[in-house]
Amino acid sequence: MAKVTQLIHNYLRHSKRFPHVFCPGCGHGIVLGSLIRSIDSMGLAKDDVVLVAGIGCSGRIPVYVDFNTIHTTHGRALTFATGIKLANPRLKVIVVMGDGDALSIGGNHLIHAARRNIGVTALVLNNHIYGMTGGQSSCTTPTGSFSTTTPFGQLEDEFDISRVAKVCGASFVARTTVMQASAMDSLISEAVMHPGFGLVEILSPCHTQYGRKNRFKTCVDMYKWLQKSSPPLEKYRELTPEKQEKAIATGIFEKKDCEGLEEKYARMRRNLRGER
Amino acid sequence: MAARSRRNKTTEIFALGNEAVVEGALIAGGTFYAGYPITPSTEIAEEMSSRLPHLRGGVFIQMEDEIAGLGAVIGASLAGRKAMTATSGPGFSLMQEHIGYACITEVPLVLVNVMRAGPSTGMPTNPAQADVQQARWGTHGDHPIIVLSASDVQECLRLTVTAFNYAEKYRTPVILLLDEVTAHTREKISLPDPEDINIYSRLTPSMPPEWYMPYEDNMRGVAAMPPLGAGYRYHVTGLIHDDHGYPTSKPREVEHIMHRLFRKIDQFFYDIQIVDETQCEDAETCIIAYGCVARSAELAVQQARERGVRAGLLKLKTLFPFPRPAVEKMLRQCSSVVVPEMNMGQMSREIKRVNNGQSKILTLNRVDGQIITPGQILSKILKG
Amino acid sequence: MASKKGESRVKVFLDWCKGCGICAAFCPSKVLSVDKQGKIRVDHEDECINCGFCEIHCPDFAIMVYPREERPPFEANIDDVAPATREELHKIRNSNSK
């Protein structure tokens, strides 16, 4: 275990100033650590990994890590990733997005990336809020909870990111939380190794913007709440319907054998060119 | 599809303007197209979809919207491809944010916009030249950009090659403006032998990666650009960044990159400025035109000469950076200048800006979705 | 991964620690606490069972656990150097005057 932190340090950009910009207790750092560990465990070269991010807190992740990193426009990270993957299928393209990034402004792109099954991995960091802009409600802000733009409680129903991805045809869908870092490591590895479109939804609490407005005294309270309310899928199934209502299942929701779009395209090209 | 004429023995084909764009792109080394279909630019996508898969590594993808189209093009360009997209009015509006992204991250790409008439959905199958200022200033924030305009089918091919060359040489998005008439006219064009054409590709770094600076300021103002995965790991961001690519808000570094972005285009101005002069040497009345209107103007000049009026035509192929020296020369020389265009005066605004009272400027604007006829220009010349 | 008590040492990079308290709150052996400065303090190093929770859940990569017998990370290997004792000083002085 001793080498874990040192290993992470090896992947960080030494020219960047640390600590990073995330608030104390923000889960995004844990995700970054997990991402580094899983990439290391898969034995991928730094050069072969492209980390693409959108705008928002999650968009700040790539700059710290020594891969090919791209900080794109709001919500469009998946479109850049699609271009990169089709242009050079050898690259492992990982997209880091926030909930607002992926499902609000970028909802269309998520739907279609899942549908066309492009071989990129999307990590959706769900903190239930627009963190960077100051805590406005997002499409995943739970019904009834408060934000700077829902001062009287959110009236709209929230998106279930994993479910959206699944019905859109994503061939690998999983959910985890930052309280389960080891599980997250293996889920990310599995998603990256998966040939088609893989999506991992990661619950990453935002105490600064969401927790404070919703009766969480400290960020540790949020982590405790996460620990309590996110049972693995098997346990979740055993719960009574009332309890299921309040719980958030974690684990793998979808995994099907498939071929990524870039592979299909390459095959079509080989056929047209008469190559084997 | 079905639009492509099968190759003749000579290298002449009978093709649409849109098809000529595709020929140009392929000659220039384009291997990636992502876009969203929109009239009157669709033939470009259709043609690309049937041609690109035959190329080694060629990729065509139809994205979910124009925003995604340009996003994928930027991604592919970062991965080392010569990439392009094509669109029309509404799609061009959607692409604006990504044009700015490509400007600040200095990603080479070519964007063809076949202009429509009117704002919003406008008139899909009628010509106009109403996106000239949008092409220049569409995306937010100060930025330099190269905007070209083709007036006939052969030019569609040539200028597409030029657009790719500029994009690669100066690491910048290049916008090629067409209009419905140019895009949908079929004409005979000769396909140049690729060996007769200068093709430029971006410079890639050749040094140990640790010493590579992705946005280094050098004499050219254009840094070398490696494809993703080549060992030069760097950070690409739409935030204002320093020479290493990391976000910065230090006033000195911000000023530095903004000035360099403009300088890299400015210092190559005379390479970028392309204009055609027709009978300008002794002209007293000059028509300054671009796109399909320049062809009407050509006939009008001929007819005016037959009536003893010494008219000339300055055809602008580069719209931005604004070809000021070429225009100023005609403003000094001629007593009147006619600016016919199919908008409410987007280019004449630029010309008036540099006029300084040297010449009388007559505008001729048509916005009914019809091309300006030679007769209209002629009567303007005769009256002026 | 868990080992016996007393076999591990804990290192905190205080420059990077933001004091969120996650490691302290979830440490099964109560090794850590948040001090008045808002940084993590290692209180009971001997209690550490090297479960690894704090390392992989520290958002700031600011904490590491390593085996006791290993050389402490980020310290120079100067074990065989020590300031002179009084006797040694005396001895040196005597030998010089000889």
Next chain:
Amino acid sequence: MSNELHLDRFEVRLSGLGGQGILTLGRIMGQALALDPGYEVAQTQSYGPEARGGASRCDLVVSTGKISYPKTISLDLLVALSQEACNKYFGDLKSKGFLLVDTSLVSQTPTNIFWGLPFTTMAQKLGLVQTTNIVALGALTHFIPFMRATSVRKSLKEILPLKIVDINLKAFNAGLNRAKKEYPEAPEKWKFS
């Protein structure tokens, strides 16, 4: 190329209903004139938003020298394959221009001086009404003196899908022969400026 007729903006409009193959006709004709005898040709089109039905038109400007303005100004020849097109575009014809109509669909012409052949009926007799445009193309090859049958056939083979080339060549010959038979004098009537 030197023994070709010298042309200065010879303008043709092909018009009819969407779905009659007006645009294909224009393309084959344009390519035949541009690539083989080496004229300059600018072919433009205009059509309604609907893919089938509605008005359709295709203009060609043919010239020995470079063409500046690509659209038509006043027509030397108007080909109308529908009554509506004939009514609509007759006014764009030059005073000395010629009119060619499909007599199976155009029953009333605005003038008594016109060339007319029942293209649609002929195509139906051939067994494929879709070849109407190519029957017309055959006739046009006779009427337009600088258009060579060999180059039109070549262009037709290049543009049409392989499967339907044979029937269309048949249609082409039918149009050409019928026009030769009924209007043997026609090609001599042109006066080129």
